[in-house]
Amino acid sequence: MSVPFHLLDRPITEYIGVKLWLEEYGQFWGIPPSMIDQELSSSLLILERFCAFVGKDPDQIAGECLRPSKVGEGVMLRTKARREYIGLIADFERKEGSRASGSAVRSFFIHNGVAMTPSALR
Amino acid sequence: MEFKEVVGWRRSIRFFAPWRPVEREKVQAILEAVYRAPKVLELDIVRCVVIYRDALTAEQLESIRSPINSAQIDMAPVYIQFFADLQAAERAMDGGHLKELIDLDLLPASFGWTHDYVDRVIVPQVYKRILTDSNRVVVGRRPPLLQEVEEQAQARAGGGRTVVAVEAEPATLPLSLLVLANTAVGIAQAHALLSAFDEGLGAHLCGISPVVMKQLCRIPDYWHTGASTMLLGYHAGSWEDGGQRPREPFEEDFFEGRYGTPFVQDPGVVGRLKAERMIQDEAPLAWRRGELSALADMLGLPK
Numbered sequence: 330m331s332v333p334f335h336l337l338d339r340p341i342t343e344y345i346g347v348k349l350w351l352e353e354y355g356q357f358w359g360i361p362p363s364m365i366d367q368e369l370s371s372s373l374l375i376l377e378r379f380c381a382f383v384g385k386d387p388d389q390i391a392g393e394c395l396r397p398s399k400v401g402e403g404v405m406l407r408t409k410a411r412r413e414y415i416g417l418i419a420d421f422e423r424k425e426g427s428r429a430s431g432s433a434v435r436s437f438f439i440h441n442g443v444a445m446t447p448s449a450l451r
Numbered sequence: 452m453e454f455k456e457v458v459g460w461r462r463s464i465r466f467f468a469p470w471r472p473v474e475r476e477k478v479q480a481i482l483e484a485v486y487r488a489p490k491v492l493e494l495d496i497v498r499c500v501v502i503y504r505d506a507l508t509a510e511q512l513e514s515i516r517s518p519i520n521s522a523q524i525d526m527a528p529v530y531i532q533f534f535a536d537l538q539a540a541e542r543a544m545d546g547g548h549l550k551e552l553i554d555l556d557l558l559p560a561s562f563g564w565t566h567d568y569v570d571r572v573i574v575p576q577v578y579k580r581i582l583t584d585s586n587r588v589v590v591g592r593r594p595p596l597l598q599e600v601e602e603q604a605q606a607r608a609g610g611g612r613t614v615v616a617v618e619a620e621p622a623t624l625p626l627s628l629l630v631l632a633n634t635a636v637g638i639a640q641a642h643a644l645l646s647a648f649d650e651g652l653g654a655h656l657c658g659i660s661p662v663v664m665k666q667l668c669r670i671p672d673y674w675h676t677g678a679s680t681m682l683l684g685y686h687a688g689s690w691e692d693g694g695q696r697p698r699e700p701f702e703e704d705f706f707e708g709r710y711g712t713p714f715v716q717d718p719g720v721v722g723r724l725k726a727e728r729m730i731q732d733e734a735p736l737a738w739r740r741g742e743l744s745a746l747a748d749m750l751g752l753p754k
Contacts, residue, residue: 354754357740358740358744358754359740408518411518412518415518428751431753432747432751432752432753432754433753435753436753436754439753444518444519445518445519445521446518446519446520446521446522446523446752446753447521447522447751447752447753448516448521448522448525449469449521449522449523449525449526449750449751449752450469450749450750450751451469451470451525451526
């Protein structure tokens with residue numbers, strides 16, 4: 330599925346949330362910055378399809394799950410929004426028929442500070 | 452396994468082999484350890500309900516999930532839920548259990564234990580004070596007693612007996628009783644955790660909604676549900692599980708004689724405990740990332 334142009338007005342790697350994802354993922358898994366785009370190329374395409382699925386861009390998605398803290402610095406997790414996205418990711422995974430699709434999107438959330446785990450495969 | 456090695460191998464295991472059931476006899480061995488754990492004030496407080504993941508309906512399994520425990524709930528084939536029986540102190544008010552221990556020569560007269568001491572000191576000055584502690588803490592909401600429902604209905608209906616819905620009131624507990632209950636459960640959980648590893652299993656204390664666990668286990672109202680759930684299963688990864696967790700310096704936690712005088716670690720003792728495997732390689736282990744990656748792939752988890 331192609332992403333409607335009005336959703337993503339620039340390459341997906343230019344969104345703040347995606348930059349953060351790539352940076353954090355690369356640091357954690359020991360992937361050099363020069364190779365991270367290539368490493369996650371299929372995951373980036375999956376995230377684009379998820380954006381189309383929910384009709385929002387990556388920063389809108391991450392922003393809905395986190396809000397600035399009322400006291401001091403940092404952000405607060407919006408648990409209701411997270412629950413909604415957990416359900417949407419499960420729907421997306423079913424639609425794509427691929428566990429890898431769900432995992433890629435969850436990885437984007439996790440490395441943006443929105444902790445979540447799916448059911449484990451048995 | 453030797454005791455020191457059991458202590459050394461214990462970790463909070465988060466990756467269980469979901470396909471491998473835990474033998475019932477191993478669960479019983481863990482419960483036998485809990486059964487023999489020290490009792491706080493000799494009160495019979497601790498209760499456990501063993502839950503088998505595969506015996507739950509899909510709805511029940513879904514009810515205990517949270518956004519961050521979902522995978523662990525799926526991986527662990529057994530959950531042990533700890534409860535505190537809050538009527539334990541009331542039941543002990545006749546002092547019968549203490550007198551039995553005196554008669555069995557387990558509470559010796561040399562330390563002051565007599566039937567009279569139990570009746571005149573322990574029961575009124577210890578047990579009763581716990582139960583009547585005016586410092587109370589809210590621990591949730593309790594449903595109204597049937598009697599209260601009927602009384603309120605009578606008042607509203609001018610003497611009628613129609614049962615009406617009454618809003619749940621905050622449930623409070625004497626702080627002393629809650630401290631006692633939490634201490635007893637903590638001791639029991641420590642026994643259970645070490646026993647699990649001794650049985651060749653992995654375990655992890657996980658936060659699951661107490662309200663949900665109360666409903667799932669169908670426990671009496673007077674059982675307190677504040678404790679973590681112990682997830683139990685075989686390791687999906689290595690027993691090292693990334694290595695022993697880093698701790699703050701030993702001397703910051705332990706003191707000798709008085710606060711401010713650190714209990715200094717003796718390197719000779721450390722060496723002996725390393726040889727006996729209580730002290731093991733500390734995280735990070737060079738190969739851990741590779742293991743985490745492989746486990747995530749195997750179990751379909753995000754990276």
